[in-house]
Amino acid sequence: MNDLELKAAARRNRNSWILTAPALLWLTVFFLIPYLIVVVYSFLTPDIYEVKFRLSLTSYLDVVSSAYLRSLFLAFKLAFQTTAICLLIGYPVAYFIARSSEKIKNTLLILIIIPFWTNLIIRIFSWRIFLSYNGVLNDTLMRIGLISSPLEIMRTDLAVILVMVYVYLPYMILPLYSVLEKIDFTLLQAAMDLGANEAKAYFKVTLPLSAEGIFAGSILVFIPALGAYLIPQLVGNQQSLYIGQIITYKIKNIPRNWPLASALSLVLLFLVALLLVLMFTAYKRRKDKLKGLVA
Amino acid sequence: MKLNLSPAKLYKSLNLTIFTAVIVFLYIPILILVIFSFNDAKIITSWKGFTFKYYQLLLQNTDIKYAFQNTILIAVLSTLLSTVLGVLTALGLENKAFKGRKGIQLLIYIPLVIPDILMGVSLALLFNFVRINTGMFTVLIAHITFCISYTIIVIQSRLEGFDHSLVEAAMDLGAKPAQVFWKVKFPLMMPGIVAAALLAFTLSIDDFIITFFTSGRGFDTLPIYVEGTIRRGAITTINSLSTLMITFTLFLVVVSKRIRKIIL
Numbered sequence: 001m002n003d004l005e006l007k008a009a010a011r012r013n014r015n016s017w018i019l020t021a022p023a024l025l026w027l028t029v030f031f032l033i034p035y036l037i038v039v040v041y042s043f044l045t046p047d048i049y050e051v052k053f054r055l056s057l058t059s060y061l062d063v064v065s066s067a068y069l070r071s072l073f074l075a076f077k078l079a080f081q082t083t084a085i086c087l088l089i090g091y092p093v094a095y096f097i098a099r100s101s102e103k104i105k106n107t108l109l110i111l112i113i114i115p116f117w118t119n120l121i122i123r124i125f126s127w128r129i130f131l132s133y134n135g136v137l138n139d140t141l142m143r144i145g146l147i148s149s150p151l152e153i154m155r156t157d158l159a160v161i162l163v164m165v166y167v168y169l170p171y172m173i174l175p176l177y178s179v180l181e182k183i184d185f186t187l188l189q190a191a192m193d194l195g196a197n198e199a200k201a202y203f204k205v206t207l208p209l210s211a212e213g214i215f216a217g218s219i220l221v222f223i224p225a226l227g228a229y230l231i232p233q234l235v236g237n238q239q240s241l242y243i244g245q246i247i248t249y250k251i252k253n254i255p256r257n258w259p260l261a262s263a264l265s266l267v268l269l270f271l272v273a274l275l276l277v278l279m280f281t282a283y284k285r286r287k288d289k290l291k292g293l294v295a
Numbered sequence: 296m297k298l299n300l301s302p303a304k305l306y307k308s309l310n311l312t313i314f315t316a317v318i319v320f321l322y323i324p325i326l327i328l329v330i331f332s333f334n335d336a337k338i339i340t341s342w343k344g345f346t347f348k349y350y351q352l353l354l355q356n357t358d359i360k361y362a363f364q365n366t367i368l369i370a371v372l373s374t375l376l377s378t379v380l381g382v383l384t385a386l387g388l389e390n391k392a393f394k395g396r397k398g399i400q401l402l403i404y405i406p407l408v409i410p411d412i413l414m415g416v417s418l419a420l421l422f423n424f425v426r427i428n429t430g431m432f433t434v435l436i437a438h439i440t441f442c443i444s445y446t447i448i449v450i451q452s453r454l455e456g457f458d459h460s461l462v463e464a465a466m467d468l469g470a471k472p473a474q475v476f477w478k479v480k481f482p483l484m485m486p487g488i489v490a491a492a493l494l495a496f497t498l499s500i501d502d503f504i505i506t507f508f509t510s511g512r513g514f515d516t517l518p519i520y521v522e523g524t525i526r527r528g529a530i531t532t533i534n535s536l537s538t539l540m541i542t543f544t545l546f547l548v549v550v551s552k553r554i555r556k557i558i559l
Contacts, residue, residue, distance in 0.1 A: 013392065013394055016387040016395070017395060020383070023399075027402050030418065031406055031417075032402075034414075037421050093310075110548070115322065117544045118540075119540050120503060121518045122328070123325070128525075129331060166320065226410050227412035234525065244410070251416060252507075258420065262420065
């Protein structure tokens with residue numbers, strides 16, 4: 001590189017710093033620094049309204065109490081169940097749309113997306129109307145004589161999973177669709193021409209090619225599901241409290257306990273980070289292996 | 296007689312069945328909500344006759360009016376600011392040799408893979424720590440914070456996708472850098488900018504949890520208002536309000552399709 005080129009590169013580098021500075025500053029002040037404050041608050045002394053600025057380790061001793069560990073476990077269980085069911089239902093749906101004719105593809109996709117654009121709280125509220133004790137479902141089932149007394153679905157763990165799947169299903173379908181849509185289905189035909197039966201062709205060709213979508217969709221469902229607050233709060237019960245609810249109660253409701261909420265948030269953050277690192281490593285290893293096979 | 300059903304056909308009809316079931320699953324609760332917004336009964340139970348009563352009550356409700364105004368105000372402002380930040384940042388990150396590229400890109404991705412509730416908690420504690428009263432200002436800051444990662448990424452993907460030979464052609468033909476930018480590059484970026492803005496707007500009007508942590512008493516957005524009303528059990532107007540909000544969403548879908556058509 002000559003002098004002129006070096007100067008131009010330096011100038012471009014400086015321009016990039018100038019252009020990215022506002023967002024960098026914003027994310028530092030309102031995204032990174034707040035987490036430092038969470039760390040600081042987790043070591044303070046709780047107070048029923050705010051915090052006392054005196055060092056304490058009580059919040060970390062509290063974290064390992066069985067009630068909070070149970071909430072953490074419940075959140076992971078819920079996130080896992082939601083992801084698994086979304087994948088099980090979402091895959092055939094995405095596959096169906098991807099293999100539909102070009103003309104109707106977009107319409108089918110929009111059908112999936114419209115509920116996703118509808119306000120979250122309204123979607124949850126509509127399930128309350130549908131599922132409640134004297135709601136539409138029970139009313140209809142009783143009218144046609146399928147049941148004699150109303151089913152109690154609202155305020156159960158089943159209702160929570162049902163609404164979670166309802167809300168997060170599009171997050172699974174869309175990334176799955178976008179990879180399935182790109183798959184060259186002549187490969188599948190080729191595999192079958194070479195003697196693979198349909199099931200074998202599917203497991204050897206289509207499924208590995210859609211791994212990226214499965215991965216993306218699972219992250220998009222699992223991570224927000226871990227922090228679920230609104231859905232368990234509106235359709236769940238007080239016997240199964242999820243970690244998102246505990247954190248919110250400790251921040252908002254009196255008696256508050258901000259150090260505990262901070263410590264629980266940090267534990268959740270740590271587990272999410274650990275999970276992401278594990279998933280990405282596994283994914284990369286798989287991809288490298290595939291590359292190795294091709295080469 | 297052999298049944299003429301190859302596995303392929305079987306899979307296909309199975310997929311069609313699942314697809315149809317999912318569409319029913321996705322739309323049934325919403326349809327019921329819309330239908331029952333015209334139901335003349337205080338509690339949700341069965342059908343008691345057609346009425347517009349709750350729509351009239353809705354229009355008279357000043358709390359809802361304020362919540363609606365707050366929601367739109369926050370959505371418009373956070374969309375504007377996060378889109379501008381998105382354009383600048385995406386342009387800055389276009390330079391592959393940029394020394395800060397990897398770090399900044401990582402910082403942009405992280406908020407997307409962390410549960411929303413944690414951003415809510417951390418911002419609530421930040422505002423408490425620096426003694427800022429929660430209200431419109433803090434909600435606006437929070438909304439911009441969760442929108443910018445999305446706007447940057449959407450605009451970036453557009454910048455990567457378009458035909459750069461057009462920009463080079465303009466330069467070869469002697470256009471000044473400012474001309475190249477405003478006459479060629481910016482119009483090419485426009486679909487990405489519109490998509491980013493629409494996404495930011497939708498995210499902002501939809502958000503509950505982060506707003507819940509960063510809004511004080513007296514500053515309700517619609518989702519916050521609706522949640523509070525459900526919690527208090529005074530839900531008579533929520534059906535009609537929800538129906539109007541769903542209509543608004545459909546309106547946005549149509550408008551965004553139109554805008555994209557015009558710009559593309």
